[in-house]
Amino acid sequence: MSLFSDDALAASRRPVRASALGSFAGGALVRRSLAALAFAASSLIAFGAGAQEATSSSSSEIGESDETRSYAVGVDIHRPKRKDPSEYRSDQYVAVELRFGPYKPNVDDDFSGATKPYEDIFGDDTRYQIGIEVDWQALRIPHFGSLGPGIGYGYTRSTAKAPITSTGEPSAEDTSLWIMPMYAVAVLRVDVLARDFRIPLVPYAKGGLAYALWHSGSEGDTDEADGVEGEGSETGYHLAAGLMFQFNVLHEQGALDMDNSTGINAAYAFGEYFVSDVNSFGTGMQVGANSWVVGIAFEY
Amino acid sequence: MLSLPLLSKKAPGRVAAALRRAALQGLGGALGALVLVAPTPAEAQSTNANAKVELQKTAVRFDREVERDDAQFPFWISRQDCLDETKIFFSPKVTGVQNAQRGSLEVWVGSNVDCTDVNQRTGTNARCSKVAEDRVPTDATLQPIEVSSRDVARAINAPLGTDAEGRGRLVDCDAELEANLTFYLMIVDPGGNMEGTPAKWEDTQIDLVGPPPPNEIEAGIGENKLILEWEVDESDERQDTDSWNFYCDIATNPEETMQGEGGSIGVGVGGTLGVAGAAGAAGSGVGIGEGGAASISDDPTCAPTTLVVGKVPSGDMRCGSAQGLATRNGRAQPLENFQRYAVGISAVDKVGNPGVLSKVACETPEPVTTFFEAYHDAGGEGGGGFCNLGGAPASGAFSTVLAASAAWLVRRRRKRA
Numbered sequence: 001m002s003l004f005s006d007d008a009l010a011a012s013r014r015p016v017r018a019s020a021l022g023s024f025a026g027g028a029l030v031r032r033s034l035a036a037l038a039f040a041a042s043s044l045i046a047f048g049a050g051a052q053e054a055t056s057s058s059s060s061e062i063g064e065s066d067e068t069r070s071y072a073v074g075v076d077i078h079r080p081k082r083k084d085p086s087e088y089r090s091d092q093y094v095a096v097e098l099r100f101g102p103y104k105p106n107v108d109d110d111f112s113g114a115t116k117p118y119e120d121i122f123g124d125d126t127r128y129q130i131g132i133e134v135d136w137q138a139l140r141i142p143h144f145g146s147l148g149p150g151i152g153y154g155y156t157r158s159t160a161k162a163p164i165t166s167t168g169e170p171s172a173e174d175t176s177l178w179i180m181p182m183y184a185v186a187v188l189r190v191d192v193l194a195r196d197f198r199i200p201l202v203p204y205a206k207g208g209l210a211y212a213l214w215h216s217g218s219e220g221d222t223d224e225a226d227g228v229e230g231e232g233s234e235t236g237y238h239l240a241a242g243l244m245f246q247f248n249v250l251h252e253q254g255a256l257d258m259d260n261s262t263g264i265n266a267a268y269a270f271g272e273y274f275v276s277d278v279n280s281f282g283t284g285m286q287v288g289a290n291s292w293v294v295g296i297a298f299e300y
Numbered sequence: 301m302l303s304l305p306l307l308s309k310k311a312p313g314r315v316a317a318a319l320r321r322a323a324l325q326g327l328g329g330a331l332g333a334l335v336l337v338a339p340t341p342a343e344a345q346s347t348n349a350n351a352k353v354e355l356q357k358t359a360v361r362f363d364r365e366v367e368r369d370d371a372q373f374p375f376w377i378s379r380q381d382c383l384d385e386t387k388i389f390f391s392p393k394v395t396g397v398q399n400a401q402r403g404s405l406e407v408w409v410g411s412n413v414d415c416t417d418v419n420q421r422t423g424t425n426a427r428c429s430k431v432a433e434d435r436v437p438t439d440a441t442l443q444p445i446e447v448s449s450r451d452v453a454r455a456i457n458a459p460l461g462t463d464a465e466g467r468g469r470l471v472d473c474d475a476e477l478e479a480n481l482t483f484y485l486m487i488v489d490p491g492g493n494m495e496g497t498p499a500k501w502e503d504t505q506i507d508l509v510g511p512p513p514p515n516e517i518e519a520g521i522g523e524n525k526l527i528l529e530w531e532v533d534e535s536d537e538r539q540d541t542d543s544w545n546f547y548c549d550i551a552t553n554p555e556e557t558m559q560g561e562g563g564s565i566g567v568g569v570g571g572t573l574g575v576a577g578a579a580g581a582a583g584s585g586v587g588i589g590e591g592g593a594a595s596i597s598d599d600p601t602c603a604p605t606t607l608v609v610g611k612v613p614s615g616d617m618r619c620g621s622a623q624g625l626a627t628r629n630g631r632a633q634p635l636e637n638f639q640r641y642a643v644g645i646s647a648v649d650k651v652g653n654p655g656v657l658s659k660v661a662c663e664t665p666e667p668v669t670t671f672f673e674a675y676h677d678a679g680g681e682g683g684g685g686f687c688n689l690g691g692a693p694a695s696g697a698f699s700t701v702l703a704a705s706a707a708w709l710v711r712r713r714r715k716r717a
Contacts, residue, residue: 107675117677120674122671164521225670225672229684231683
């Protein structure tokens with residue numbers, strides 16, 4: 001803001017009505033004195049207003065006349081517009097998710113209900129998976145969201161007592177199946193609500209290829225049947241949709257401080273439903289699942 | 301001048317004079333020789349009072365077929381060392397010796413006793429024993445002195461001061477012997493007194509005793525194996541248990557044995573396996589002592605054929621092991637399906653001493669159905685190894701897509717650069 005704004009100068013150049021005293025004093029001398037006094041007063045007030053704005057805005061510069069108003073006697077004081085806090089955030093490239101949820105592989109789906117080897121051995125007890133996903137937000141679509149690739153990794157294990165072949169009664173020997181589901185997906189996050197409208201919800205969708213390792217055995221041994229090893233790898237596809245809740249809106253200044261100190265732009269809690277079909281397109285064991293996960297996510 | 305008939309002045313003539321001269325010369329020569337051989341007065345009074353015996357840790361070595369690592373206390377004498385008569389080699393450095401002919405370099409051992417005290421080495425109250433002896437070295441280099449672990453065990457079990465009966469007591473390496481040892485390497489004069497400064501070695505203990513056995517043994521069915529679980533009495537649990545050994549034997553049924561046709565039943569005493577009487581056709585010679593059945597197994601129908609509960613078992617019958625003080629389960633394998641076994645457990649301490657055998661548990665291994673067997677038997681097509689990507693066309697498409705994605709990413713990064 002100019003110390004001597006146009007309005008202040010214009011105001012100072014406006015003819016000042018001479019008071020009775022000025023008239024009584026008579027003459028040009030009095031008029032000029034009063035004019036100078038008015039200009040000085042208006043300038044002083046304008047300077048004070050400019051100093052206040054300079055302390056409230058770190059990026060304000062002298063000369064931005066569209067964001068400020070002049071101050072002069074008789075003119076309304078207008079509070080300068082505050083900067084959008086999001087403009088102080090660091091650049092954002094990556095999202096990381098920590099994931100947890102139930103996982104029941106659809107092994108029995110391959111048998112059309114005629115037999116259910118997974119359920120017969122492991123029963124209906126719920127097993128869980130833990131996982132992690134890293135997404136690169138390669139493309140930012142202004143006022144919409146981000147799009148980019150992501151990779152995910154998970155782990156789940158089912159264990160039960162193997163039944164005695166002759167009687168079906170549970171033996172003392174364990175049998176287990178562990179699965180490592182992985183995927184490479186395209187991730188579309190729609191964060192316009194959070195960014196532009198301060199609504200802390202970010203819906204997203206994912207889709208891509210899946211790959212999983214699995215192993216059946218116990219205590220380091222690998223099961224075998226008719227010479228076939230009880231372990232393998234499968235391919236397939238993975239689809240997911242979810243909703244994230246952004247914590248930044250709960251404490252914006254705290255979020256900015258976190259960004260300044262750690263580089264984390266935003267933190268979320270999320271819930272997601274996924275569908276995965278991972279049986280090497282019908283030629284392997286179906287180790288995919290249809291389930292949900294919850295977790296926390298961070299954007300850097 | 302000695303007065304001898306040969307030297308008498310009455311001997312006639314020149315012969316007598318010649319003989320006299322020869323005798324005198326011979327006597328003089330003999331006296332001279334004695335002077336040369338005999339110590340000088342100074343030498344006769346010199347001792348090894350300034351001698352010093354030093355022993356570094358690197359100068360002690362145990363000669364074992366199988367070395368023990370640092371976690372297994374390699375300087376301790378174990379039961380196996382006693383059985384093998386493992387040799388301990390000390391290579392001390394000795395300096396300041398003034399009279400190597402005087403006395404000997406001796407190795408004494410005691411437990412919580414100062415063997416530099418002559419009263420601990422001699423007399424009826426002596427608690428130290430000599431386990432090795434060698435000449436006093438003339439320089440700082442010395443051949444290693446060899447000590448037998450079995451001799452050390454005998455010495456500690458029946459120290460020198462013990463009466464003849466005690467010294468003759470047999471140490472069969474199954475003695476319950478645990479003690480801190482101190483070896484003294486010292487120069488001892490002919491009178492049995494120590495000279496100079498001895499070396500002490502305190503890093504060796506003797507431990508011939510294994511930990512107590514576990515209890516509440518349970519055996520579960522597995523395929524070609526038995527799954528074992530056990531508990532440990534907290535009051536007996538020792539911190540030096542390092543692992544558990546499992547021992548398998550063909551099981552017998554004492555109740556069936558006792559019902560042999562036409563035979564009488566032998567009854568032992570004290571709860572151990574007694575000697576059966578003349579059992580009938582069904583008898584196998586296994587009798588049950590009074591109260592013995594309960595001390596063998598919690599199952600009255602379960603007993604081993606050869607294993608002896610309460611004794612350190614033979615390694616030939618070992619059928620598995622488990623590591624860790626806190627471990628409470630393990631596998632006994634490989635076993636035959638449909639054969640009933642009696643299985644017992646002994647705890648093993650850090651130096652490898654096995655404890656006595658626990659009570660036994662009996663069970664019969666049987667085939668089980670694992671998940672993959674159930675899946676495969678139902679017609680499942682998966683499996684065959686991690687490298688077996690099911691379906692060549694599908695795997696090819698997957699690989700193609702992955703490769704294309706990677707290529708796109710690389711191209712994009714190059715554009716940015």
